[in-house]
Amino acid sequence: QVQLVESGGGLVRPGGSLRLSCAASGSILSVTTMGWYRQAPGKERELVALITGGGSTNYADSVKGRFAISTISRDKNKNMVYLQMNSLEPEDTAVYYCNALVYLTTMNYQNSWGQGTQVTVSS
Numbered sequence: 001q002v003q004l005v006e007s008g009g010g011l012v013r014p015g016g017s018l019r020l021s022c023a024a025s026g027s028i029l030s031v032t033t034m035g036w037y038r039q040a041p042g043k044e045r046e047l048v049a050l051i052t053g054g055g056s057t058n059y060a061d062s063v064k065g066r067f068a069i070s071t072i073s074r075d076k077n078k079n080m081v082y083l084q085m086n087s088l089e090p091e092d093t094a095v096y097y098c099n100a101l102v103y104l105t106t107m108n109y110q111n112s113w114g115q116g117t118q119v120t121v122s123s
Contacts, residue, residue: 002026002112004098009117016121017086022098022114024079029103034074034081038094038119045097049083063092088121095119 008020024031035050049059049072057072071084081098098114 002028002100002102002104002110004100004112004114006096006098006114006117009096009119011120011122012088013123014089014121016088017084018088018119020083020085020096020098020117020119022081022100024100024102024112026102027104028079029105031076031079032101032103034098034100036072036081036083037097037099038092039097039116040091040094043094048096050099051081085119088119090121093119093121 006022032053036048039045047060051057051072074081095116097116100112103109
């Protein structure tokens, strides 16, 4: 079994910053792509950012322009992924989910999700 646990969400004022963290644990051989998704009330879950095993990153168009600096990073040794979010706006309010493609063996992989962490941007 693989478990992803997010942390770092909370209430922040517009213009503020938050850093989300996600730790993968369990019977893990290796973790390739890790990413963050979010789901706002009444909307579908959408990609925020992802980072491959080689360190390449990709950001959703919805965050490229508004986040002054939006950085996804990872610690491969700890199987952790982070998302630094700056210049947050009310429209960033959502539940943020961690996602990881986890290899349990060389032939068996699992697309894993965390339980989510709430981010609320409000004055």
